[in-house]
Amino acid sequence: MRVVLAGGGTAGHIEPALALADTLRGIDPGIGITCMGTDRGLESRLVPSRGYELELVPAVPLPRAITPALLTMPGRLAGAVNAAAAVLDRTKADVLVGFGGYVATPAYLAAKRRGVPIVVHEANPRPGLANRLGAKLTDHVYTGSPECSLTKAAYIGTPLRREILALDRLSMGDKARSWFGLQTDRPTLLVFGGSQGARSINEAMLGAAPALRAAGVQVLHALGPKNTVDREPPPGDPQYVLLPYIDRMDLAYAAADLALCRSGALSCAELTAIGLPAAYVPLPHGIGEQRINAERITVSGGGLLIDDADLTSDWIIQNVLPILNDPERVAAMSDAAAGLGLRDADTVLARKVMEIAR
Structure with missing residues (x-):
């Protein structure tokens, strides 16, 4: 054949x-x-x-x-x-x-x-x-x-991909965090903007970095291969790992408690399949399909939805940070997201x- x-x-x-x-x-x-x-x-x-x-x-x-x-x-x-x-x-x-x-x-x-x-x-x-x-x-x-x-x-x-479908996030969490140089016992936020990255997400996230660090949150942040930033978080703890691209997204998912990302069809399918909740920032261009992708998940309780134009550092601090500091809420959102995954x-x-x- x-x-x-x-x-x-x-x-x-x-x-x-x-x-x-x-x-x-x-x-x-x-x-x-x-x-x-x-x-x-x-x-x-x-x-x-x-x-x-x-x-x-x-x-x-x-x-x-x-x-x-x-x-x-x-x-x-x-x-x-x-x-x-x-x-x-x-x-x-x-x-x-x-x-x-x-x-x-x-x-x-x-x-x-x-x-x-x-x-x-x-x-x-x-x-x-x-x-x-x-x-x-x-x-x-x-x-x-x-x-x-x-x-x-x-x-x-x-x-x-098979490596996504076979992923057991809970059992792989400590190993995955160590892979990226993260500590095993801190709440972890994964940030990415699709395969090419997203400047608006990058800028808002870097502005929120000091407050997240002060609250004990560590970050794994993929900028995107064509994106650069004018500022980077200084070295210190908790870790803020900044990468141009992540080849092992299965390990990135396993390392995270929550994601901040675009809502492309592939990202939404992967996140729900593995039960990783997310704050979704739909691409502001195209025909609106990314908003529809995210709405289906957020209505079920598996994530948050924020328009690209409204995404700011303050929004991340006021909405994402409280979730990361509430393990029971993270677990409930994870179950809701997984309920939609195929x-x-x-x-x-x-x-x-x-x-x-x-």
């Missing part, structure tokens, strides 16, 4: 595709898997590092309005579709699974042209243009959000893909 996975741009598109790839290989090591992406996204780094073949096709962003770029789109899209079709031909694909991003549109059109069965997975409640197109070309549509607006879609959750989406989707390919 030969499977082609199309998804790129952000970790939210790539990680579910790689999680599916790992599960397919776990079920049948003989399955041929090829990932299709562009040179614009994180896939050029993430896919090869996980041991999978990556085929690149030209990126063709679909304009959302009438612009000069619209005039050049038909020719560029045709070239990308031809490149995607060549990948399907070379791999002798039995099925194409798309997760969204720039690569998904030409991949869907190429699969339709070649008669290759199409499977669509949409992680967000509001699908992007590529997956809206893909959903019109197939009856096999699956979602990571129960609020997703795609018709004919079945809600299964978002495929997650941990078998990778297996469910893998079985569906194999059935459709056959």
